[in-house]
Every structure is written in C-alpha cells, then in structure tokens.
Amino acid sequence: MMTEILEPVSRTAPSQQAVLEVKDLDVDIRTPKGTVRVVSKVGFSARSGKTLALLGESGCGKSMTAKAIAGLLDPVASVAGGSAHLESHDLFSMTAKQRRSVAGEGLGIVFQDALAALNPVYTIGTQLGEAFRIHRGASKKQAKVEAIELMRRVGIPEPETRVNSYPHQFSGGMRQRILIAMAVALSPKLLIADEPTTALDVTVQAQIMQLLRSLRTEEQMAVVLITHDLAVVAEEADDVCVMYAGNVVEQGSVETVFNRPTHPYTKGLLSSVPADAHRGSSLTSIPGSPPELSKIPTGCVYQDRCPLASAICREQRPELRPTGPAQSAACHFAEQVSALDPQSEPVTGQDSER
C-alpha cells in the first residue's frame, strides 16, 4: 500500500448525535498575580465518526480545553463553570473513581510528546496491556496478546518481537503510533489528539494522519483534533472551532469556515498561510501579537488587531451568533468580513505605507 487515494470526506451519514457536548466551559488559572481566565465560555460538540478541530495559536486555550475535558488540569487550574457531557456522563460532576472508569472506554487521549507520555522503564507490551488488565481484568498473557494485536493494528512492524522493547528503542513516528494504540485500546467513544503530529516530519505526519483517519472510520470514534496547522485542519477535519485568547471566535463546518470566514481573525489566519502566494510578494500578516491572558481587553478579544474594530468592539464582547448555515462567529461586524480586503491594514496599525 504505497499510495493511498485521498477519499473525499464522507458526508453521507446522517448527522449523528453528539458524543461530546461542551457548554460554556470556563477554566481559570491561579497565579500569584491573580486569577486568569484562560478558557472562556467555550462550547462545541463532537459527533461520532467525525473529526472536530480546535484550531488556534499557542496560548489560545485549546490544550487547556482538552485537558479540562479529560480531567487532566494542573492543580493551579480549575474548571470555573460550564458543563461537558460524554454521552450521558457529566464529566465535571464525577468522582475520581467514576472518571477513571470512563477513561479508556469512553475517552482516549494522544499527546504531542510521545516520549514524555510513555514510561521509560516498562516495555511497550506492559504499557499497552495495562488498559486490558485494569478495565477488562485480563491476565498477563491475554494482555500481551491484546497488545500485539493493537500494535499490528497501528502498523508497527514485527509486533511479536517489538512488544518487549522499551520506548526509547522506537523512532518518533513509531512512538506516536504506540500512543495512539494506547488511546484506542478500549475502543473509546471519543479520541482527543493534542497536536499529534507537530513533532514529526512531513512524511511521518502523513502516515500518522492516515492511521488516525482509518481508526476513526473503523471505530466510529469522535475525534477532537487540537492543532495550530490550518492545512491539517483543512484536510482532516469535518468541523472546526477557531479559538483566540481563550474564546471561540468562529465555528462551523471546515468547508464553510475556510471558504467564507465570518470572523476577521479566521480571515487573517487564512490569508497568512504562504500557500499560493509567490516569491517576493508580501504575505498578509496580522499585526501585533495575541494579548496576554492576564490582560485581555474588555469588549472583543480581537479588537487590538482587527481592521474592523470600532467603538462597540471596545465596550461589548460579541457573542457567537449564526452567520450562515452551520456556521457562527463572535463578531459585531461578521457580515462585513467577507468584503474585507485581505491586504487592508487595521485601523490600529501604525504602518499604512504598504
């Protein structure tokens, strides 16, 4: 199987019920300088057999959102409001024990740094088999058989011998496959993938993405893909949530959002990608940088970098509202975004010579 024909994302299945439903999620981090809200009123839903992308730049709160859902927040961070339902389970009102029983069979997670996520002193077989021993009460022998089967499924060559190897004996791409194997071991309903290919090379990234896609289809999992890479979202995801400074600024199906963005940030991001722009031409860039989370302005979070910003943006934070079929954006001037000239300078920018 050297080449794989890129199948168009199937949109034939009727829209299934949401596996994960997140509403108005707030996450706070306490710092010596005071409490900082890093995720604010975030809501989305993930459907089985579909991929939802949480897209945003570093520090926009996308990973924090995933950690809150998975119950992996640091002690200094806490969920300050909102709800998250995995099918019928309310994830935030669970005890630790209930949560543990949901982990694995309900929810699997794949991290960016595969080496840090694996314990260096246990063999891969032991770590992969653990899930079966804990959740299914499998014997040591059974667990190993299951581990080998898993390794075969995620495309690790010679699983019978490699099952006794240690994490450091695998390459980066193989380690990422092992992490994916661990996450999908118990066929979870929901798979959270936090920047699963950021540390990998292009050719290996393509392999891992192909694996995730086929597992998703086989198992009919809902996948939440956390990434900063627009092209990956464009190729892999069905729905997208664009996050900025802890807020969802736009969401909808990838096709509509990317073809007709209705938030100036989404528009700015899309035009900063050096895709078909040619040598020598200037890229459209968003001036400035994202605000520090402790200094998020009142009003719209994007006002300092926005070409459409006006008085109302400084006073009132826009709420997400429908801006088209299967699309919503948090912008007072969403209707004007499509008319926005990608080269236009923001009113707050100091440089107007371009």
Added chain:
Amino acid sequence: MSSVEQIPTTKTPQPSPESSGSQKRRNDGRVSMFTMLLRDRFATVAAVFLSLVVLTAIFGPTLMGEHATAQNLMFMNKAPFDPANGWIYILGSDSLGRSVLARIVVATQTTLLVAVPAVLVALIVGSLWGVWAGYHRGRREAISMRIADIIMSFPSLLLAVVVLFVFSPSAANIVLILAITRIPIYMRTARTESAELQSRTFVDAARTFGTKPNSIIVRHVIPVVTPTLLTLATLEFCFVMLAESSLSFLGIGIQPPDVSWGLLVAQGRQYLQTAWWLSILPGLAIVLTAVAANVLAAWMRIATDPAQRWRLELDRKSTKAFEKATRQAAKMHAKKGDNS
C-alpha cells in the same frame, strides 16, 4: 520606511502598577534591589544578622577584648541566661570564669578572617578553573577533572596535618590548606554548568561573530553560574568553619590565646556533659551565620535571575493569597480522590 508593523509592546511581565499601590519603583517599572530585599522577610533577617556579625568582627575585639581573657574564679562554669550573674555572663562562663559572650564576640574576627578568605580563594580558583574546563571540553576537561579527583580522594585532614606540621600553623597557611582541599567542589559544579551552557544557542551565536572563548566565558557563562556557586559557597562557609575547628582540636589550627568559633567548640567539647554551653553556643554562632548566608544567597539567586525576579517584585499580600488558594485547591483535589 520599511513595511514592518510596529508591534504594540503589551508583553510586560511585571504586575501592573495600579495593583500594588504605593510601592517604590524605579521609573522603568522595576522594583529596586532594596525593596525586593525588604519584601522577603527571611532575607531581610538574614541580611541584618550578617551585618551584625560583620560589625562584631570589626569592633568586637576592641570592645570586649579584656572580658574575653579576664579570668574570674568566682564565676566558674556559670550556666547561661541567669540575669543574676550580670549581662557579661548572660551566655555563661567557662572553667576559668571567662565570659562566653565575650569569647564568642572576640572569636568572630579570627573566624571570619580564616573562613572568608578560604572560601573566597577556593570559590574563585575552583570556579574559574571549572568554567574553563567545561567550556573547552576535550583534553583540558579530562585532565582538570582528574586533578580534582586526586585532590578529592586524598584525605584532606591528613594533607592538612602534614602541611601544617611542616610549615607553621599560621592563619595564612590554614587559609591556604582549607582553600586547596575545597577547590574541587566548586570545580565540579562549575564544569557541569559550563559544559551545559557552552552548547546553548546564544553561545553558538556569540561564536558566530568570532567572539573569543574567554570573552564568551566572561559574558555568557560566568553570570549564569555565579548564583549557583555563591549558594554552594555559603554551604562551604559552614564546612570550612568546622574544618578549622577540627584542626584546632588537633592543635594545628588557630593557636591560643587567639580564639575562633571552631576552637571554642573544640575546647568546649570535653565539658559537654557538665557545661554544654561552652561548645553549643559557639556552634550555634557557626550554624546561624551559615544559615543566614545561605538564605541571602538563595534570595540573591532569584533577585539576579530575570526570569525569576517577578516573584520578589510581587507584594506579600498577593503571594500569600495565591499560596492559600493553591493549598485549598490541592486539598480539594485530594478529597475528591478519597471520596471515591
């Protein structure tokens, strides 16, 4: 001119001025070193204590020199903290009726005159050597580290005994011998840090403009390793004072009638059963001085690190509130786990 956007400079890690009312700040928004010192209660106490020790070392002998040597058989082996004996005997007296307070005060000067130079010499020589070896790696590093190993493996007390028997046990020789035997401690630490630093990108950057190794060491390596080595030096301060006392115990350290804290501990050891204060109180002086120096070094480490400094720039109230909230959160977390 250029088509470069000016970036609004919003990224300042200092707390905003309005959050912290009437603090003294320099015009660039940064808190002065003195204010930072006052913000850390432990560091303030340590600094005050060390200043007192230094003042005692300078003026002590002139103020209390007579009392330290005056024998008074009426006041033999008096227990400390008895106001009836008068303030001069507040810390008790020895078998010859000399005031322990006066002896500790007078010994301060000798102690510091031995310990401070010994620590400084070892610190400077060991650090520079270690930094140099670690920066260049290769053969220079290998040879240097073997030398360090040899010094370390040689019983330092034996070396001291031999040297001090051959030469006279003068203060200068004691300083020298204590310094030489402690050089490898600094060397090893300095080498490890320097070897790590020399592979950092900003050092590579300096190499690409043709900066000479010695300039790189001065500009990029030494400022980073200094706080660690200073902390080490304060711990060594304690060790050197005790090492000096062992030498005194063997009779080749500070020679009476001069006294040092170490010598006082050594002399008092035989009376430990009957007059505990004779060795415990000078010992306490050693420990307190070392602890104070250590606390101050720890503070300095944070104060000079640009990435850590903000901890000291916060006022105490907000730090406390944060710590309390974090503790509560951790408790809640633990409780939630227990309930299940």
Added chain:
Amino acid sequence: MSIQTHNQSVDSVLDVQNLTKTFHVASGSSGTRELKALDGINLNVKRGETLGLVGESGCGKSTLARTLMMLEQPDGGTVRFDGQDPFALRGKQLRAWRRRVQMVFQDPFASLNARMTAGQIITEPFATHKDLYPTSAARKQRLDELLELVGLRTTDAQKSPQEFSGGQRQRIGIARALALGPDLIILDEPVSALDLSVQAQVLNLLNDLQQQLGVSYIFISHDLSVVRHVTDRVAVMYLGRIIETGSTQQVFDSPLHPYTASLMSASPKLDPALRPVNRIVLQGELPSPLDPPSGCRFRTRCWKAESICSVERPESRVREPDGKIVLGMPTLGPSAEQQIAECHFPVQSAAEAGLAVSA
C-alpha cells in the same frame, strides 16, 4: 586562492564542493561508529538570492549550517566564500570574515541570553569587532538603526528578552545577525517556533531586508509552504546528501526525485485544488544514518526502486530546457540553474507522482 572551480560565476557568494563531515559516535562496547552527517555536499549561493534547504530531521541540514558557520570542522571538501577559504583564515582575517556570514537561530528563546537587554544582545558583536563602531555614540546610533530596521522601537533596547513575544524576539535575533552587515545569513528554521500570524510578519521582514540590503539567505526549513514562498532555488537533502536541486518552481511543481515528489505530496495543503490526486504516503522512516542503505539511500522507501538501486549509486540526471531528462554532470552544484537529481528512475512529470498540476 585565485583559481575558481569550473563554472563559478562572479556573482556567487558561497561555493561548496564535496563537503563531508563525519561524527564518531560511541556505540556499545565495540568503540565508535562513523556517522556521515554530510556526505559530499555541493552547493552554491548567488548574491542576493535565497536558497532553500529542505529535508527531514536527521538529514544533516543543521550540521551543514553549523559547518558553514565554522561551528564544526569539516573532514573534507572545499568551502569558498567570495573565493576565500574561511577554514584557512586565522586571527584578524578570520574575524573580518565572520562579519560577512551570520546566522539566525530557530529558537527565539534559547538563542538570546536572558540576562542581557535587547540592546546589549544586538550590540554584542561590536564587542568583538571594536573597529566597526569605535565610539559608544556610534554604537548607539547603529543600534537605533538596527532596531528600526527590524521594526522595533528604540526604547525596546532597555528591555530584557522575556518582555518580548516570540516574534519580537526573533526580530532581535535578526537585528543581531544584521549588526555586522553580512553578505550571507543562514536562517535555521527562523519561523518554525512562531505562530502563524506572527510568522507572516517575520517572513515579510526578511523579504524587505533582502530587498533593501541585497543580502543572500540560506533558508533552512521543514515547512514546504514557507520554503516555496521565500526561496529562489531549493536543495533537498536526504541522509547527508543533496539529492535534488533546481529552481523553486521546478522542484515544487515537477520534482525529479521520488523523495522530493513524496515530500510535496505528503505536505498538507490548505487549498483543495493543490492537493495531490493520489497522495504518496511513504512507508517506513528515515534509515539510521549510522547504517545508510547501499546504492541509492532512498531505495528502502522508494516506490520506484528496482534491483539496480541497491547496487549502484545513482548518477545525476538533469532536466533539459526542452523537458527531456538526461544523464548529467557527475556532481550537483554550481550551474544549478537546471534541475538536477540523483536518481536512477527520476519522476517524469507531476502527473506521474500524482501531484496536482498547477495551472
């Protein structure tokens, strides 16, 4: 030093011939093994142009950059910078040469000393090159000039690196590289640590600086869309060797080497029209450079590999102006106006590799 290689043109800044660098890696109890990080690199950079260097991690592109910066000593081959061999220079001449080649590093956090202010960092090169700006007034003036050039404020000089965002820190790194007025800047993944919106700002800055100052760039990156945007020519590395060079457009639109084709095919694209018709997903991973495959080093992952590939090292093939692919010169390099690849069975057309044919 006056004899130049056959077709080095006058406007060439850097000319590298057959550069090799071997590391000795401790391996088990049996002593050391050889790791050929650079295995016969040929490369040239013209004045004012940008040469892209792409390849996966471990292919040797960082070693090449470090060797060109004289941070590593090569084992063999020649480096000519304006006809001069920098490795033969000593003392004052070497220091004068250092001014002409500078580097911008990948990590804008690790490459700046956190204990210095932005101004100290940017003017650090002047401490070594004292004759450039002898007075403190001249240094201050140059500092202000540099800050303005990279889009920072003159008041930013007093701040320490932690007070800047990633993009601004990279601007400081660029200002430092510009301080000595170099002819060539090696950019080692200069934007890969930056967020997309900031990345575009820095790429624009680099482009403006090149137009203003006429400086040449070697642009190392794994992000193909960035490389496509900023470079004039591209060299593709695989296991210590440059396996394909050519103009950016040629290499991206109709790659000759199957590895290049698979890179182009595998990189995700935002625009559906640019996506490959059939995506090539390479099997396996980069072989260990300690133990490279015999013959063609790509054969273990190549879909066109035949038995000859494991026996014989492929010779260069050149795409003629009329589109024909013929056996070319023995080495890749200087006259690389043409697209050259080292492969027994080069890819004939974009369609063969399943790439989208651009309009």
